[in-house]
Amino acid sequence: QKEVEQNSGPLSVPEGAIASLNCTYSDRGSQSFFWYRQYSGKSPELIMFIYSNGDKEDGRFTAQLNKASQYVSLLIRDSQPSDSATYLCAAYYGNNRLAFGKGNQVVVIP
Amino acid sequence: GAGVSQSPSNKVTEKGKDVELRCDPISGHTALYWYRQSLGQGLEFLIYFQGNSAPDKSGLPSDRFSAERTGGSVSTLTIQRTQQEDSAVYLCASSLGRRGTNTEAFFGQGTRLTVV
Numbered sequence: 222q223k224e225v226e227q228n229s230g231p232l233s234v235p236e237g238a239i240a241s242l243n244c245t246y247s248d249r250g251s252q253s254f255f256w257y258r259q260y261s262g263k264s265p266e267l268i269m270f271i272y273s274n275g276d277k278e279d280g281r282f283t284a285q286l287n288k289a290s291q292y293v294s295l296l297i298r299d300s301q302p303s304d305s306a307t308y309l310c311a312a313y314y315g316n317n318r319l320a321f322g323k324g325n326q327v328v329v330i331p
Numbered sequence: 332g333a334g335v336s337q338s339p340s341n342k343v344t345e346k347g348k349d350v351e352l353r354c355d356p357i358s359g360h361t362a363l364y365w366y367r368q369s370l371g372q373g374l375e376f377l378i379y380f381q382g383n384s385a386p387d388k389s390g391l392p393s394d395r396f397s398a399e400r401t402g403g404s405v406s407t408l409t410i411q412r413t414q415q416e417d418s419a420v421y422l423c424a425s426s427l428g429r430r431g432t433n434t435e436a437f438f439g440q441g442t443r444l445t446v447v
Contacts, residue, residue, distance in 0.1 A: 253434045264422060264438040265374070309374065311436075317428065318387050319364055319436055323373035 224248065225312050227322035236331050240297040244310030244322055247291070254286055254293045257309040259324065265309055269295065300329045333357075335439035337423050343445045344413055352408040352442045354423030362428030363406050364436060365398060369419045377421075380406060381428055413446045420444070 226245050234240045246254070253272055257265035271277045271284040271293065283296040293312075297304055307324040314320050336355040344350050356363050365377040376390040380400045391397070395413075400406040410417055420443050426436040 255435065257438075264440050267435050267437065270435050313434060317362060317381060318376060318379055319424070319426070320376060321366075321374040 224314055224320040225310055225322040227310055227325050229325050231326040231328060233328045233330055234300050236300060236302060236329055238300050240300050240304065240327050240329070242295045242297075242308050242310075242325050242327070244293045244295075245291055246293070246310075246312045248312070248314045249288075249291065251312040251314060253313045254284070255311040256282075256284060256293075256295045257311060257321075258304075259307045259309060261306075297327070300327075302329050302331050305329045335423055335425050335437055337421075337439035337442050339442055340440060341443045341445075343447060346415060346446055347412055349409065349411045350413055350444065352410075352421050352444070354406045354408070354425075354439060356404065356406070356423070356425030357437060360425035360427055360437075361403060362426045362434075362436070363400060364424045364426075365406070365408050366422045366424070367392075367419045368422060368441075374422065377408070410444075413444075415446045418444055418446045 256269040258268045259265040269282050269284040271286045274286050274288050277284045281298045285294045305328050307326045309324045310322040338353045363380040366374040368374050378398050379387045382403045383400050395411045398408045420441045422441045424436040424438045426434050
């Protein structure tokens with residue numbers, strides 16, 4: 222089982238809609254979870270982090286963590302064309318290795 | 332510095348040559364990570380440093396790859412006898428390095444390596 226999995230294919234959403242991304246992780250000991258946004262040709266930039274079960278909101282972004290089910294999700298409300306990017310989920314493992322999922326591409330259609 | 336700095340930003344090298352990539356992490360960050368990203372792919376973990384030691388080297392793809400970090404700061408990733416499959420963007424990230432909270436990692440702009 223991969224350490225961090227993001228299985229969905231590209232996600233197309235109309236402008237103003239909610240984009241929903243999911244991520245699962247295999248290490249129950251993981252404590253810290255992150256969502257990064259990566260524009261084409263650019264480096265990943267941190268947009269959200271979450272450590273506790275439940276929801277964390279920051280502007281149009283909401284991260285949700287469920288440790289019992291070992292998943293993390295990201296909701297983007299009122300999606301804008303500028304949100305079109307690849308979103309990477311990450312978690313810390315074992316000896317502080319920071320592992321990333323393969324990412325989900327989001328395309329917001331004006 | 333204000334952010335993670337990587338140099339060079341672009342490197343074109345001939346197959347068989349050695350290359351050295353540099354990463355200067357955010358001041359005070361004890362953890363440093365190297366990743367590789369091929370075109371259209373996710374982030375491939377290479378190596379992680381905590382201070383000057385590398386607890387996890389398991390991601391290095393072959394013995395042609397090595398990395399070191401001195402003074403708990405700057406790190407260099409060396410690729411010997413480069414091959415065309417080494418062409419990728421090499422990303423460095425740093426974090427405060429403690430498990431639990433405050434472990435957000437921040438990325439440099441990467442070094443785009445092209446082996447011809």
